[in-house]
Amino acid sequence: MLFCLTASHRNTEFDVLERLSLAAGSTGADVIAAHDFVRGAVVVATCNRFEAYLELDEPVSAGAVLAHEAVLDVLQATAGADADALRRSAVVLQGDEVVRHLFSVSSGLESMVVGEEEITGQVQRALRTARDAGTTTPLLEQAFQRAAHATREVRAKADLAGEGRSLARLALDLVGSRITDWSGVTVLLVGTGSYAATTIAALQARDAADVRVYSSTGRAQRFAAKYGVRAESDLRTGIRDADIVITCTARYTVGPDDVPADRARIVVDLGLPRNVDPAVAEVEGVTLIDLELLGKHATVPELSGGAHEVVGSAAAMFAAERDAAPAVVAVRSHIQAALEAELERLRGDDTERTESALRHLAGVLSHAPSVRAREAAAEGRLDEFERALEIVFGIEVDLSSEHGNLRAVS
Template identity: 30%
Template sequence: MSVFALGLNHTTAPLDLRGRFAFTPAQLVPALQAFRERLQRAMPEAALLSTCNRTELYVAAEPAQVRELVQPSIDWLAEQGRLSGGQLLAHTYVREEREAARHAFRVAAGLDSMVLGEAQILGQMKQAVREADTAGTLGTTLHQLFQRSFSVAKEVRSSTEVGAHSISMAAAAVRLAGQLFEDLRELKVLFVGAGEMIELVATHFAAREPKAMAVANRTLERGEKLATRFGAQALRLADLTARLHEFDAIVSCTASSLPIIGLGAVERALKARKHRPMFMVDLAVPRDIEPEVGELSDVYLYTVDDLSALVQSAGEKRQAAVAQAEAIIETGVQGFAHWLDQRATVPLIRSLNTQAEAWRAAELARARRLLARGEDVEVVLDALARGLTQKMLHGALAELHGADPAQRRQTAQTVSRLFLRGSAQAALPPVDDTSPADPIGPFDGSER
């Protein structure tokens, strides 16, 4: 099998374009099934990873099919964002074979993230694997690729300081708020959504003990659960517009396909606040907050791309940690490539086992017939052993007989390596490349 990864991320595509290719967890299974249906003749393995910063399609198929599947995969993905394949191609990357494995390992380890070493991506990859399994598109090769990527990520996090030299999106949001407001303990903070990212941001804000916190979510029960954890108030999403003016800081991250906080709502909130500044962070892809809001003079709006400047860390320690992580990843890539190479011999191994079983069955049946006729047991056993031996040696001896002078030395060395061991192999005389192809040893030319 062979593997390729097709994707776009924060380094190749702007935020609004990434938003067009964002899949919610509920959309992953039907999307993968639709992809498989499109390429049903090839029946490739497939997994889809979709986060705020990337959308990636991982595909595994027979080596002869892989190159033929790249363009149809690009066309399919382009359709999801209502673009042509050519338009999408300018913002995508394709990684094949070892490069695909290296890319997956770097993503899992957080080396390809906007936030170096961030850990959230690992959970998102594990969810992608679960959804691919549910869709029936995972397969042995991609399962192995992702399991190895998780192991590599674990080793990178436990053996290097990559994570120690980064700051999470959640921490970056709090840092930005601290630059705008003199005392975060005087803030009223609103979280829109109740997913993992909002939970992380709420945890960081709660540590700074703001004056009040509230959680607005489409499902009130889930919002109440998160609000209770942080001693916050739970709001209905329908009440968001009417109460927006009460909050100094708003952090939003939902799975909505359309903005839920519009320009008009923010303008009315600012008027009610007498234009006291509002700090807003939109961590959603697609956007939760209309981009025009950022043009208002009393609003400080940040997106996931805007936070990238804050989460960059530099210095010798960071570079040393990255180099150490890359070395771990390279070892993982070599291990996966070796596993793929071994998988390529599986059909041959199966054929050899089938052939050997056929020989065994034939000789055993022949021995039973001889015993039934009253033949001596020792004679029958000798014939059984001789028959199996001749069948096993027939192919090798035929190759030696048929080899031309230029090939004979290599053929003899191969046969010696396969059938001779220890001193017998060491004692094998050199093959004369100039001699005619005379018979080598006893050979009766039959398989019995």
């Protein structure tokens, strides 16, 4: 069974989300180590959400309640009072609700800026992190991989790709209320991740001519060459020369000592945990725009093309394919068994070409019933398909195993 504990900017304070994000790295492994009924875990921590996706053993009595407490118990040790805040604000999902929510999150439909582009990459990075930590399961892998596919469908059918929605663009819209001519200002980006690339595109669309980049990892030169901007080797010098500073990096925190009080300057913090010490707002001449302020200015647009309907359809198809898997395995196993029996009869002869042809035939024969099984599951008629298997092939689908077994009916 799939389970998700989710907290976002809609129901949880940004300060709480920020501190929880610091504990996200070890949460999945800790939950699995502490509780035998948790098979796997993927934790998604972004600038406006903290989510723990778990696969639980079935059957688990009161599984959602147990999983909820399991996550909170682990966070209690690292997050303290923030775990209590999470207990009050988090939403718990289970079963097929989890898949639909994951697809919706990956598509940007649950984001602060609805339809934002960066969230898909963040969701997939969470999967890779869990994979590296050894905390994923086949079911979680399938769900997260299909989330990326659902996102592409949403962007194609709901026309989100052309909208260019992102936190970076929202931030520049707010900055733009104070800038009359972008070509005359110097902009410094701190960090070279996906937000930096999106920000450069948005700045170029606004005719910003002097864009610079700093990275504490030494990647600024290569990044600058790729995007046609200027690399800065020293952060304080870069900030001193900039009119606008935009940060999104996990490796550095800009403090008051980094920002001179020599003139008006806008500092934008897109990071969680924060990349800019809130005390920077007290530096004379500085206007600080952070995620909390952006959240207050984010609007919920009307989405064309039925984005939520696309997500719902993708989630339903995922569930149908999962439910149909035992029947599909039964059909394929039945045909393969018949094929092996026939090949065994022919062993010893020069049958290489015959064997290849028969194996191809088995695949062809399996294909149509497999498609029909998934269609029947999606339409709620899987029981009819299983009865047809018994009538036509003499096969009974055994649902007791993970992938389904079959029994020939005499």
